[in-house]
Amino acid sequence: MSKRERTFVMVKPDGVQRGLIGEVISRLEDRGLKLVGAKFMQIDDELAREHYAEHVEKDFFPGLKEFITSGPVMAMVWEGQDATRQVRRMMGETDPADSAPGTIRGDLGLDLGRNVIHGSDHEDEGANEREIDLFFDDDELVDYDRVDDEWLYE
Ligand code: DAT
Ligand code: MG
Secondary structure, three states: OOOOOEEEEEEHHHHHHOOHHHHHHHHHHHHHOEEEEEEEEOHHHHHHHOOOOOOOOOOHHHHHHHHHHHOOEEEEEEEEEEEEHHHHHHHHHOHHHHOOOOOOHHHHHHEEEOOOOEEEEOOOOOHHHHHEEEHOOHHHOOOOOOHHHHHHOO
């Protein structure tokens, strides 16, 4: 059994503008993941540079920074068994055009630069903890049991 862990998820400005916050939350809740933190906020240039540090030198970064700071986002922390990898599987590929129907990006988007959702990269060791720390203080995350826990996990 994989371990229970926390992962950082964000509905990006396009998802907020298109009224898809609820849709994204519903999919994660239905899967059995547990919401442990949420913050509706706007990202500034400095946070954009920190969050996307691995992309700062890339050609597409100016456009990415412009987009991610352009309006509010819904930043969240979700917890569950193998959560980081499972959220990435639910998201689909980076480009919605390559994402299978049934995935969030495959069902809700069409364009690489407007792909609705961010989730920590499970192949980047520690990305989940790094991103959670960047967006949330410890006291903004809530420890609690959900009543369906014993029906979700053997
Ligand atoms: P992901 O969001 O799937 O983790 P990533 O970390 O490689 O993808 O890139 C971060 C975001 O940057 C991605 O969601 C959309 C944008 N992006 C990535 N590659 C791009 C490219 N070649 N051109 C334009 N935007 C790109
Ligand atoms: Mg990434």
